[in-house]
Amino acid sequence: MRTSKFRFGWGKHALSVLLAYVFVSACAATPAAVDPLASWTDGATKLAIERFIERVTMEGGPDYVPPQQRIAVFDNDGTLWSEQPWVEGQFKKYQIKKAAERDPSRRDRQPFKAAYENDLGYFETGGLPVYLGPARTITSEVSREHYDTEVESFFATQIHPGLEVPFQETIYQPVIELMTYLRANGFETFICSGGGVDFMRVMSSELYGIEPYQVIGTSLVKELQIVDGRSILVTKDELDLFNNKDQKAVSIDLHIGLRPLLVMGNEGGRGDIGMLGYSQGRDGISMQLLINHDDEIREFAYAEDDDASLNAAKKNGWLVVSMKDDWLSIYPTEEK
Amino acid sequence: MRTSKFRFGWGKHALSVLLAYVFVSACAATPAAVDPLASWTDGATKLAIERFIERVTMEGGPDYVPPQQRIAVFDNDGTLWSEQPWVEGQFKKYQIKKAAERDPSRRDRQPFKAAYENDLGYFETGGLPVYLGPARTITSEVSREHYDTEVESFFATQIHPGLEVPFQETIYQPVIELMTYLRANGFETFICSGGGVDFMRVMSSELYGIEPYQVIGTSLVKELQIVDGRSILVTKDELDLFNNKDQKAVSIDLHIGLRPLLVMGNEGGRGDIGMLGYSQGRDGISMQLLINHDDEIREFAYAEDDDASLNAAKKNGWLVVSMKDDWLSIYPTEEK
Numbered sequence: 004m005r006t007s008k009f010r011f012g013w014g015k016h017a018l019s020v021l022l023a024y025v026f027v028s029a030c031a032a033t034p035a036a037v038d039p040l041a042s043w044t045d046g047a048t049k050l051a052i053e054r055f056i057e058r059v060t061m062e063g064g065p066d067y068v069p070p071q072q073r074i075a076v077f078d079n080d081g082t083l084w085s086e087q088p089w090v091e092g093q094f095k096k097y098q099i100k101k102a103a104e105r106d107p108s109r110r111d112r113q114p115f116k117a118a119y120e121n122d123l124g125y126f127e128t129g130g131l132p133v134y135l136g137p138a139r140t141i142t143s144e145v146s147r148e149h150y151d152t153e154v155e156s157f158f159a160t161q162i163h164p165g166l167e168v169p170f171q172e173t174i175y176q177p178v179i180e181l182m183t184y185l186r187a188n189g190f191e192t193f194i195c196s197g198g199g200v201d202f203m204r205v206m207s208s209e210l211y212g213i214e215p216y217q218v219i220g221t222s223l224v225k226e227l228q229i230v231d232g233r234s235i236l237v238t239k240d241e242l243d244l245f246n247n248k249d250q251k252a253v254s255i256d257l258h259i260g261l262r263p264l265l266v267m268g269n270e271g272g273r274g275d276i277g278m279l280g281y282s283q284g285r286d287g288i289s290m291q292l293l294i295n296h297d298d299e300i301r302e303f304a305y306a307e308d309d310d311a312s313l314n315a316a317k318k319n320g321w322l323v324v325s326m327k328d329d330w331l332s333i334y335p336t337e338e339k
Numbered sequence: 340m341r342t343s344k345f346r347f348g349w350g351k352h353a354l355s356v357l358l359a360y361v362f363v364s365a366c367a368a369t370p371a372a373v374d375p376l377a378s379w380t381d382g383a384t385k386l387a388i389e390r391f392i393e394r395v396t397m398e399g400g401p402d403y404v405p406p407q408q409r410i411a412v413f414d415n416d417g418t419l420w421s422e423q424p425w426v427e428g429q430f431k432k433y434q435i436k437k438a439a440e441r442d443p444s445r446r447d448r449q450p451f452k453a454a455y456e457n458d459l460g461y462f463e464t465g466g467l468p469v470y471l472g473p474a475r476t477i478t479s480e481v482s483r484e485h486y487d488t489e490v491e492s493f494f495a496t497q498i499h500p501g502l503e504v505p506f507q508e509t510i511y512q513p514v515i516e517l518m519t520y521l522r523a524n525g526f527e528t529f530i531c532s533g534g535g536v537d538f539m540r541v542m543s544s545e546l547y548g549i550e551p552y553q554v555i556g557t558s559l560v561k562e563l564q565i566v567d568g569r570s571i572l573v574t575k576d577e578l579d580l581f582n583n584k585d586q587k588a589v590s591i592d593l594h595i596g597l598r599p600l601l602v603m604g605n606e607g608g609r610g611d612i613g614m615l616g617y618s619q620g621r622d623g624i625s626m627q628l629l630i631n632h633d634d635e636i637r638e639f640a641y642a643e644d645d646d647a648s649l650n651a652a653k654k655n656g657w658l659v660v661s662m663k664d665d666w667l668s669i670y671p672t673e674e675k
Contacts, residue, residue, distance in 0.1 A: 071550055139441075153344060191552065204596045214407055215596030216527065217552075222593055227585040227613055234616035236592050243593075248561040256572050257558055260540045260551030277563055280570035 031232035039184040041331075042177040048329045051322055052181065053288045060188050061263065066288040070189040074263045076255060076278060077182065079196035079203060079220075082294055083211060083270040085173040087303040088164065091202050092159045093137035094199045096126060101153060139223065141238040147201070150238075154205040168336070174210055176335045178267065180210060185265070193263075195219040195255055197247040197274055219258045221246045247274050262289070268322075269294035271305055271310035279321055293322035298326040301333050371470035375520040377667075378513040384665040387658055388517065392627045395600065396483050402624040406525040408495050411593060412614060413518065415532035415539060415556075417605035419547060421509040423639040424500065430493045431474035432462060437489060438477045475559065479576040483537070485594045487575075504672070510546055510628055512671045514603065517549060521601070529599075531555040531591055533583040533610055556595045557582045583610050588617035598625070602662075605630035606648035607641055615657055630645040634662040637669050 044051040058066040059073065080086035100118035102109060109115040114133050117125035126134060142150055163170050182192045194203060194213055200220030207213045224239040246254050255263060255278060262285035268275020270293060279291040293316045296305050306313070318325050326333060363379025380386040394402040395409065400586060416422035436454035438445060445451040450469050453461035462470060478486055499506050518528045530539060530549055536556030543549045560575040563591060582590050591599060598621035606629055615627040629652045630643050642649070650661050 046415065071544060074552070083348045193552075200593070202595065208407060216410070216529075216594065217598065225589050225592060227617065229616070234588065234613070234618070234620040236588060252563045252572060253561050256561060257536070258552065260536065260554065277570075280565070281563065281572070284570040 007101050015281070029041070039187065040177070040180050042180055044329050046329065048322060048324055052290070052292075053097075055183065055265075055288070056060065057142075058186050059288060067265055068288065069229060070259060072264060073185075073188070074188045074193065074259055074261050075182070075185045075265040076193045076195045076259075076266075076282070077178065077261040077266075078268040078278075079194050079198050080253075081271050081274075081296065082267055083174055083178055083194070085163070085166065085169070085175075085302060086269075086271065087267070087305065090163075090170050090173075091198050092131070092134070093161065093164075093170070094154060094202065095134050097157045098138050098141050098153060099134060138147040139242070140158060140240050142170065142201075144237045147236065147238070150201060151205050154202060158206060166324055166334075168334075169262050171206065171210055172334055174335065175330075176332055177330045179211065179335065181267070182213075186212070191217065193217045193219060193259060195246065195251050195258075195278060197221055197251075197295055199223075199273075200246075208338075219246060219254050245299075247272075251275065251278040255281065258287075264288075265290045265292070267292040267294070269296065270316075271296055271306060273307055273311045277317045280319065283319060283321070291316075291319070292324055293321050294324045298325060298330075298333070299338040300327075301324055340627040348546060352455070353523060357436070375523065376516050378516055378669075378674045380667055381667050382665065384658060384660055387527060388626070388628075391528060392520065392524050393623075395624060398630070404600055404624065408523070408597060408600060409526040410499075410514075410529065410595055410597050411521045411526045411601040411603075412529045412531045412595075412599040412618070413514065413602075414587075414611050415530050415616075417532050417607050417632065418603055418611075419510055419514055419530070420506070421499070421502065421511075421638060422607065423641065425508075426499075426506050427534050428467070428470070429445075429497065429500075429506070431470050433497060434474050434477050434489060435470060439524065441531040446508070447548045459505060470658070476576050477576070478537075478559065479574045483572065483574070485539060487541050496563075504670075507542065507546055508670055511666075512668055512670065512673070513666045515547065515671065518549075522548070526601070529553045529554065529591075529595060531587050531594075531614060533557055533581065533587075533608075536560075536582075555582060555587075555590050555637050583608075584611040587611065587614040589590065591617065600624075601628070603630070604648075606634065606643060606652075607632055609643055611648045612648055612651045615651070616655065619657070627652075628660055629657050630660045631663060632662060633664075636663075638662055 039132060040052065042051055059068040061067055071151050077083055080089060084090065096118055099114055099311065103115040103119035114125065114137055145223040158169065158171055161170065163173050166173055186192055192213055194207060194211070194217065196203060196219070198220050200218055200222050203220050204215040205216065205220050207218050224234045224241040224243045226239060228235055228237050244250065251274070263282040264285065266282040268279055274292070279293065282289050283291055289318065293312055294333050296303055298304065313323065315321070364448060376385055376388065394400060395404040397403055409571065413419055416425060420426065432454055435450055439451040439455035446455050450473055459629050494505065494507055497506065498504065502509055522528055528549055530547070530553065532539060532555070534556050536554055536558050539556050540551040540555050543554050545552065558579040560574060560577040560579045561572045564571055564573050580586065587610070598617040600621065602611070602615050602618040604615055611629070615629065618625050619627055627647055631649065632639055634640065649659065651657070
């Protein structure tokens with residue numbers, strides 16, 4: 004299914020590469036430029052992004068923004084990688100299974116029993132309520148080092164159910180290109196996500212080139228303790244802050260202290276409306292990008308039942324990025 | 340008073356500069372190197388810092404630390420600038436005075452009356468309790484833009500009582516040099532302070548070269564609201580998080596996600612013991628620096644009544660920086 008779309012993408016892409024090559028060859032002294040947004044379809048969306056970056060970086064221009072204010076913030080699930088299913092949720096079930104493997108006494112009660120016996124139906128029926136709390140309890144019982152190792156082990160061994168590739172291959176190549184392009188133009192790139200901050204930080208540098216100190220997320224309460232003479236932070240079985248919706252704008256202020264010049268989020272859970280609006284409230288120029296999950300062939304097609312995010316985009320003039328139309332390829336390993 | 344010490348410092352400094360000059364002149368082909376820690380006395384403390392930075396940056400060496408992990412965290416009050424009196428406290432009184440000037444109806448009640456009439460005795464007697472709460476209330480009544488403008492106005496017009504210079508001239512030149520030196524060696528530098536995060540962020544870039552997103556501090560509760568179609572964050576009259584003592588380690592984890600490779604704090608309020616210990620708990624090499632306020636001639640001499648910070652330094656092998664002995668000059672504008 005996905006292959007046919009890829010070939011279509013490849014055809015359009017080949018043409019633009021060919022045209023670019025002919026053009027560049029004609030200017031003998033100019034080295035062949037690589038398109039920093041090569042996975043984006045040549046069209047209005049790509050052009051708007053390119054023009055925006057040109058305007059804010061043009062010294063002396065009317066929309067010039069000094070580098071210190073070039074803050075770009077990205078949601079994670081559904082914006083930087085696929086969120087069907089929620090990757091961190093898959094990890095939480097993996098954590099529960101590992102806990103059942105370590106401790107046989109857990110196996111006779113739920114959700115450990117279901118995880119140990121690969122009873123996926125139990126989790127499908129129960130949904131988040133049956134595993135969010137137990138996963139938090141397990142996290143509070145292990146050291147941070149153990150937690151990090153388990154996240155790494157999850158990524159090293161587990162496969163996305165549906166796409167049948169490692170989870171780290173479900174990142175969106177066009178957004179990776181956009182972040183790289185922004186950084187090359189003096190932007191600082193941040194993640195602001197409802198995902199767990201400790202979970203995201205294990206992989207953010209490798210997957211996205213974003214260091215842990217530029218990742219903002221949901222957190223559990225922690226406490227400094229001295230154990231055997233060494234200071235350690237103990238994670239408590241208690242939510243500190245759920246970083247979603249309006250809270251994302253508050254967290255951006257707490258962690259960054261500036262209104263972002265660019266925010267990219269996605270429709271699907273109404274989670275990014277708050278921070279997109281907060282960015283738009285900036286004095287002067289700014290850009291808001293909302294990914295529309297409209298590609299049932301190459302990714303997944305889903306929508307909010309009230310279209311709240313798409314309606315907000317329409318009302319406020321945010322740029323809607325169609326995965327189907329604006330992206331030549333979605334995943335880094337796709338043939339183009 | 341201060342002048343005599345400066346002359347003493349200048350004498351020692353002149354000698355080391357002369358010796359360095361003779362040495363460098365002897366190596367004709369070598370361009371004269373500028374000492375990145377020119378305001379530090381040549382001695383054990385300076386040497387320990389230089390050696391530490393050499394070790395963590397020496398590729399292939401046993402203590403090499405990759406740039407991503409080169410996190411340096413600094414306290415602010417008493418570590419980056421003088422804290423006698425507490426600068427932000429001076430600003431809070433200034434805020435109260437400005438509020439009384441704006442609104443005459445306030446002038447018949449305290450602390451507005453005292454601020455309006457320059458009754459310093461009232462504030463000295465009452466201390467923090469008489470103005471912390473009212474200043475927070477005022478902050479919740481004005482926009483973030485107004486708050487920032489008032490901080491700028493404070494720095495532009497007010498003078499340090501005692502040192503008789505603008506507050507921004509009470510920053511510590513040796514620590515500015517250390518931060519610059521660290522950044523030149525691939526470190527990211529952060530502030531983690533009990534001070535208000537919004538207050539510090541107005542001046543952190545100009546004073547310290549630290550951008551707002553690398554400043555961690557005390558925060559008030561904020562709420563996203565849409566006013567006249569524009570998203571704004573409204574500050575509430577409610578403390579969100581007091582960033583002091585053990586909380587500093589927790590905040591470092593929340594904002595940075597890594598144990599710092601270097602932490603610098605100061606004795607005086609026991610505020611930095613938690614984050615110094617948290618840094619030391621890092622696997623592998625790390626450095627902890629504790630400033631001792633022992634220079635009554637050039638700055639101020641004060642100590643905790645139980646010497647908790649100095650005792651922790653002694654017990655844990657943290658490097659105590661003597662302002663009297665280790666710093667040739669303290670302030671950027673001093674004659675050397």
